[in-house]
Amino acid sequence: MNWYEKLNKYFPIEEMKSQEHMETLLKEKPEMYHKDESQNHVMMYVETKDFIFIDYLWVSSQTRGKGTGHKLIEKMKKKNKPIILEVEPINYEDSDTQKRLKFYKREGFQHATSIGYKRKSLATNEVTEMEILYWSPTNESEESILEKMKKTYKEIHTYKDEEIYGKSYEPADKVLTIDDEKTDNILEFN
Structure with a gap:
């Protein structure tokens, strides 16, 4: 099974980029989009000068x-940049969602509770809600995390979307939002 088949088998269709999309990113944005793989894992990630975004992380069940x-997470942390990722909200009928959140919590990730992320899937046409998790070596604000997510969305998630999928994703400002009230509450507790 190749790297794409491993990811495609594990992640829901509404979260997956097409193989063409990922191969285009690897070919046309090699300074930014990367693949780290072995027989037992596949990690697709974005690295910029000031953050890392983990697009997909698959580890074999064995x-x-x-x-x-x-x-893999430790390897990314050694780069000393904020690490951001998207996860499905907990689905009590799917124990993998609970295990993933538990894993990231153990690794020191926190929820960006003020950031909303709702994206319409081009594959299913359904709106998918995701949660943003992040780890930071400094005291990164959620506003900063939001800006980094928007950059990822614009430069990676929607890269050549019309050319590859025949239609465009919604604009970043519609998909990624911040709840200022939640941000104010976070600041009060810190």
Whole structure:
């Protein structure tokens, strides 16, 4: 099974980029979009001068719980930049969603509680809500995380979308929002 098949088998269709999209990013944005893979893992990620965005992280079921995911996250943390990722909200009928959130919490990630992320899937035409998690070596604000997510959305998620999918994703400002009231509450508790 190749790297794309591994990801496609594991992630829901509404979260997946097409193979053409990912291969185009790898070819046309090699300074930014990367693939780290072995027989037991696939990690697709974005790296800019000031942050990392983990697009997909898959670890084979045979090696889960043996430190592979931890080693990959540690490798990213050593770059000393904020790390951002998207996760599905907990679905109590799908234990993998709970395990993923537990894993990222153990790795020191926190929820960006003031950031809303709702994107219409070009594959299913359904709106998918995701949660943003992040880890930061400094005290990164959620406003800063939002700006980094918008950059990722514009430069990666929607890259050549019309050419590849025949239609465009919604604009970043419609998909990614911030709840100022929640931001104010976060500041009060810090």
